[in-house]
Amino acid sequence: MNKLLVAGLVFSLGAGLGGCATDPYTGEEEVSKTATGAGIGALAGAVIGAATASKNDRDKAILTGAAAGAAVGGGAGYYMDQQESKLRKELAGTGVQVKREGNDLRLIMPGNITFATGAYNIREDFLPVLSSVGKVLKEFSKTRIMVSGHTDSVGSESSNQKLSELRAASVRDYLLEKNISASRVKAAGYGESSPIASNDSAEGRQANRRVELKLEPTE
Template sequence: MRRLGIAVLAFSLSACTTLDPYTGEKGVGNSAKGAGIGAIAGAAIGAATASKNDRDKAILTGAALGAAAGGGIGYYMDKQEKALRDKLAGSGVQVQREGDNLRLIMPGNITFQTDSAQIRGNFYDVLDSVSLVLKEFKDTSILVAGHTDSVGNDNYNQGLSERRAYSVKNYLSSAGIPSGRVQAVGFGERHPVASNSTDAGREQNRRVELELEPLR
């Protein structure tokens, strides 16, 4: 049993070794991490649910199934992340990875003018690029979060942030993304990413963020 546990651990760690798609260096990728975690969890379930005589086999089977499930989500998001980075290169949009989730941060210089929920002309190309990727990766849910700078009162900014979020949601829907995959929410001025004391800072805060999460 001890030797089998060591074998499962070795399997998990070997699954965690991969090549970074951007640098080409060997390391630990998100999909590989998921495979390793899934292998350990699957082995634990196998050990807990099998009879004594079948425990060794159940551990190995659970490890293999867990690795496939855990690695699959990570691999799916790895591919989606690469597609978004390729499409949005040079656009000013930040692509951030948070575990198996992705966040697209779109600042005010490409999204909305002050006191406006009307999409800027140069923002359409960005949203079209995002839409192409989202149509390819159909098992992803999208949360559109609208934000404002601190100019104006709280209630007004809350409504403005909601209108901005719905402007983006409606455009994504018009571009072919099913509305059931997209939610919209406004946060007003509550979550600034820069100082509201300068024009440049307010422009960064006047933003939209898209949070992409795999459907499990």
């Protein structure tokens, strides 16, 4: 009985908070991030309710826990849905990738559009793009921002590490200039240690030279 109760509640809460939607970028129908978050929250809340209640009150505790979990999960999902939508509109055609991972967002900024070779000063023609990012981040203040710098494997490991740190710091400092609260932003360099493609080809090395922004909801 409890399993059926949880399954039905997760389904109904997820449908009520978003259901299926058509992705405007791929044209494919998918379950909305809000609905997914609500379902995950409902399941977690139901499990906690079942584990902490007495046998006689277990069904009631499952319902209460699932409803509370869905509200939390769906709320964060909806907030990040809205932020993702605005970022995609602002960054369309700029070369910056927007990727969704659960309730987190990743902005991948290729090195060829952000910095000159071997330099850590942001390219002048990229500043308007970064300003657009800053505008959205200022509006959606309930997110943490992790700026990470990455390089390819050409050159010494120590020089790549230093360059990645300086590039990440440059992006962080620019966001702070756009009145993003310093308490929200952290920066770190990872050198050549986190490739996303093979360093054996020019295309792979170009993909690895990048700065990423990871956005996480704070609530």
